[in-house]
Amino acid sequence: MPRYWLTPIVSGTPVTLGGERILCSSELAVAELQRLLKLAGGRLVPFKAHLLAAGDEAEATCGTDRLPFDLATPVDIVFDGERLSLSHCGQTMLDKLSGLRNADEAFAAAETYAASGTHPEAASWIAAIRRWCSAGWNVILLREEP
Numbered sequence: 001m002p003r004y005w006l007t008p009i010v011s012g013t014p015v016t017l018g019g020e021r022i023l024c025s026s027e028l029a030v031a032e033l034q035r036l037l038k039l040a041g042g043r044l045v046p047f048k049a050h051l052l053a054a055g056d057e058a059e060a061t062c063g064t065d066r067l068p069f070d071l072a073t074p075v076d077i078v079f080d081g082e083r084l085s086l087s088h089c090g091q092t093m094l095d096k097l098s099g100l101r102n103a104d105e106a107f108a109a110a111e112t113y114a115a116s117g118t119h120p121e122a123a124s125w126i127a128a129i130r131r132w133c134s135a136g137w138n139v140i141l142l143r144e145e146p
Helices: 027-039 088-095 104-115 121-134
Strands: 003-012 015-017 022-024 046-048 077-079 138-144
Touching: 003 027, 003 121, 015 088, 022 027, 022 121, 027 104, 027 121, 088 138, 104 121, 121 138
Parallel strands: 046 138
Antiparallel strands: 003 015, 003 022, 003 138, 015 077
16 A cells, blocks of 8 residues: 655755654545645645656656655655665656645645544644745655555
8 A cells, every 4th residue: 555745845955855744544544635725726746756756768758667766764864866766757747746834824735624624634634834935945746666
């Protein structure tokens, strides 16, 4: 079963995934989070984590077979071209992120609704998204395959 990680992008140059990632507990809760964010005017589409990192020359276009970093370790993941390079697919996905930055009032309403819904953990996830966005960061939902 895949694991989903709500992840702040704390820098665009070099692309840096913040260490404050949140493991989302269930696919149903993730679906509820996506629904609430859509109502708030944003989108959060899962992206396969292994497609972010560039592999060898033949795989550089669209990621690697294995994830070269551990999402569960709470440290920043930096795609600086030295230890990790961003794949072309990863760069394209990041370029197309529909920022969640300008919907604070809608996020507040979604957070309140989520707290009383069937997946109340989504409220804390939305609170984290609001905090990250207020810091000027973007947010991505990474899907980690077993």
